[in-house]
Amino acid sequence: MKKTIIEARNLYKEFDKTAVVKHINFTIAENEFVTFLGPSGCGKTTILRMIAGFEMPTSGEIFLYDKVINDIPAYLRPLNTVFQNYALFPHMNVFENIAFPMRLKKQDKNSIGKKVAQLLDVVNLGGYEQRDVSSLSGGQQQRVAIARALANDPKVLLLDEPLSALDLKMRKEMQVELKKIQQEIKKTFIYVTHDQEEALTLSDKIIVLNHGQIQQSGTPTDIYNEPVNTFVADFIGESNIIDGSMTKDFEVEFLGKKFICVDEKPDQQTNRVIVVIRPEDIEIGQRQEHTINGVVTSIVFKGVHYEIMVQCNDYDFMVHTTDYHEIGKDVGLDFGPDDIHIMKAG
Amino acid sequence: MKKALRNVYLYIMLLFLYAPILVLMVYSFNASKSRGQWGGFTLEWYRRLFMDSNIQSALYYTVLVAILATIISTIVGTISSIGIFLYGNRVQKLMLNVNYIPVINPDIVTGVSMMILFAFMSMRQGFATMLIAHITFCIPYVILSVLPKLRQMDVNLIEAAMDLGARPMQIITKVVLAEIKPGIVTGLLFAFTLSIDDFVISFFTTGSGVSNLSIYVYSMAKRGISPEINALSTLMILTVTLLLFVINKRNNKKTKITGERI
Amino acid sequence: MNKNMRVLGLPYVAWMLIFICLPIVLLGVYSFTNNTGNFSLENFKSFFTPIYIQILLNSLYLAFISTVICFILGYPVAYIIAKIPSEKTRNTFLLLFILPMWMNFLLRTYSWMTLLGNNGLINTLLQALSLPQLNLLYNSGAVLLGMVYNFLPFMIYPIYSILIKIDANYAIAAGDLGANPRQTFMKITFPLSIPGVITGITMVFMPAVSTFVIPSLLGGGQNMLIGNLIEQQLMQAGNWHFGSAASLIMMTIILIAMQVMNRFDKTQQKNMEMLA
Ligand SMILES: Nc1ncnc2c1ncn2[C@@H]1O[C@H](COP(=O)(O)OP(=O)(O)OP(=O)(O)O)[C@@H](O)[C@H]1O
Ligand SMILES: [Mg+2]
Secondary structure: OOOEEEEEEEEEEEEOOEEEEEEEEEEEEOOOEEEEEOOOOOOHHHHHHHHHOOOOOOEEEEEEOOEEOOOOOHHHOOEEEEOOOOOOOOOOEHHHHHHHHHHHOOOOHHHHHHHHHHHHHHOOOOOOOOOEHHHOOHHHHHHHHHHHHHOOOOOEEEEEOOOOOOOHHHHHHHHHHHHHHHHHHOOEEEEEEOOHHHHHHHOOEEEEEEOOEEEEEEOHHHHHHOOOOHHHHHHOOOOEEEEEEEEEOOEEEEOOEEEEOOOOOOOOOOOEEEEEEOHHHOEEEOOOOOOEEEEEEEEEEOOOOEEEEEEEOOOEEEEEEOOOOOOOOEEEEEOOHHHOEEEEOO | OHHHHHHHHHHHHHHHHHHHHHHHHHHOOEOOOOOOOOOOEOOHHHHHHHHOHHHHHHHHHHHHHHHHHHHHHHHHHHHHHHHHHHOOHHHHHHHHHHHHHHHHOOHHHHHHHHHHHHHHOOOOOOHHHHHHHHHHHHHHHHHHHHHHHHHHOOHHHHHHHHHOOOOHHHHHHHHHHHHHHHHHHHHHHHHHHHHHHOOHHHHHHOOOOOOOHHHHHHHHHHOOOOHHHHHHHHHHHHHHHHHHHHHHHHHHHHHHHHOOOO | OOHHHHHHHHHHHHHHHHHHHHHHHHHHHHHOEOOOOOEOOHHHHHHOOHHHHHHHHHHHHHHHHHHHHHHHHHHHHHHHHHOOOOHHHHHHHHHHHHHHHHOOHHHHHHHHHHHHOOOOHHHHHHHHOOOOOOOOOOOHHHHHHHHHHHHHHHHHHHHHHHHHHOOHHHHHHHHHOOOOHHHHHHHHHHHHHHHHHHHHHHHHHHHHHHOOHHHHHHHOOOOOOHHHHHHHHHHHOOOHHHHHHHHHHHHHHHHHHHHHHHHHHHHHHHHHHHHO
């Protein structure tokens, strides 16, 4: 079991009497890559800023190891932040930017020089020391910002949507790069994004937020495969969300058919449940006894797969498949018991 | 505590800036001519002020020059801006550099050099020379206010207007002027305040019998302090404050309507 | 609008030639000629004699000191105002500090005569406290005071304008990297505000060097500065040639000073592009 480095207990924050972060608890282990994921305005940045020390919690505690750090000012916390717009100092070149925190500590010239070179190596910018920060591309500025944030040897690196200013291609490249850097330097990364794909690619652990509350936390696979509610199901990847009913465990009825599933009945008060099925878990083919039957209404090529909409009596299914099915074709939809995710209704 | 200290500093500096003016205003109501003691409240100095024909003439020239210089420099400056705007980079830069001379030159150099010019052209110094000088130092500010607006203007606007059949002159009157109006207004206000406030250039370019309020204050102040100047100062300060207040109010109202800051 | 409409610029070109260029040329011609109208360096020769050099140095010295004082007093004002969180309060304070710029320059100078004079307010107060009276008016201290008082807003405004534009994230980032508030100011905020400081210095130094109103009203006869010299030569002594030469010298010094400042500013310029 890894050691916990950051912990939040009953963390609460309000701005002008509006609760933004609502009594949340989480733990982050050493050397973990943890991502806060959620839609815009859900409080991700606020949480990160409280960890960094730029914002005071209204109530609750933040622990670094077993010490409460609520009252320690930002500049004394052994954490560093990579800012969304980089915040590279415009009056200093690359070298001076990265050397800045070491100069503050009055380290000697030689070791500063060595350390800067080493950090630039880590971020793949060897030889860029004397460049003006304004002459760098967005991706390069981002790397300098990461190198600078690492110069203090922080225990934890905080990153708030660090890739959002980059174009798609650059963003993909930097995702790979970031993961590599994290594995190389073996530090805890706390990452904020609203891009679910980014979160799935990078993280060891994802904390899904909505309206200032934690919806679910777990490994990317857990979150993707076992979303605990429809919000998570819908936010992480695309989902078919269907009303259904369950009278006993491991059997669910929806769209007029009974299916075997792997979940127990979630709520004893009511038979109503919600069924979630991922588009890529559905097989599309010939109509058969046990399939849900419908008609293809649209097909769009998405680069790797086709996204097909299939109209069944009451519900339009979204299906991802590599096979082509023309519009108007009668098809049957098939899926296995473990592709059916049952959630509490309401 | 630290915050309190900051506020104290701000208020001390404000006191430094405003105390002399306030003292002067208070003295303008002092019945005792020697400022040693307070001789009671009086409006005597204001009465004398209004009776003084020199002051009336100075006020007349100040306002007249300011209005004429503002109107002329706003019109000339706006038209010239359009002309300058259409020139290529190099010519435009040269024109703007010359235009910039009165802005960066110390007033006294502008004043002295124009004084020499008028002598060279054998013009008798007086109202006309002072007006010319005012126009000369006002136009550059109008151009500097209008030109950026022309540059910000969307070229598509002009092309769209042409496309819709507007003739060149119509484009200017119907499209361009509307677009650069904020710049023109800024330039106009600049010109007016500079002209009405000017002392140094007027001092060197006017002739006997024609002075503006600043020149009048200067000549009186050189002879020492007099309660009439206090009264005159009070009126001038109140006028400026009122004017600024009105402009500010107007801007605020506009802000509310358009929802943007000006 | 088309290229033909360039003619709209021509009347002003003529105006500029007559009323901006020609006067400067004439100023040059007057400086390099004597009373008989012949070329001569006489004016410059007589300018570079101890009396006038002393006046020039004194002008530069007072302008320099007043610029320094304006900076020391003005920077904190700009900084404190820029740090006020509420936009409304901030704008109100800013307005209060730059409002004096719109008040007549002469009146502002004159107002100090009321305070500093022999039977002015300060001496009256001293007398009431039975303290000895002071000679506050008609000395270089009064001139300095007048300069600082008149030009302080010109220092505050440009510095404020820059400070308010500096992205708050730089200071936050510096704090995050371990800089304490003092270090953040010295290493980040202040260096980034230098372009504003330079504008402020230029806007104070230039009028301070050339002013003749302040020394003439507050300095009395003994404290002659270069501005007074020019004024005196043209308006009283009638020696236009010498006055022109003095103007030309002053103009040259100011232009050189501005050039130096600009050079200094250029290196900052590209940094500022990132702030914009
Ligand atoms: N300083 C502040 N004052 C008042 N309200 C704030 C402040 N900072 C954030 N908020 C509000 O708190 C809520 C959460 O903000 P936060 O920036 O944490 O969201 P976020 O999840 O990071 O969103 P995004 O993905 O858009 O960055 C928002 O409704 C925001 O308007
Ligand atoms: Mg955010």
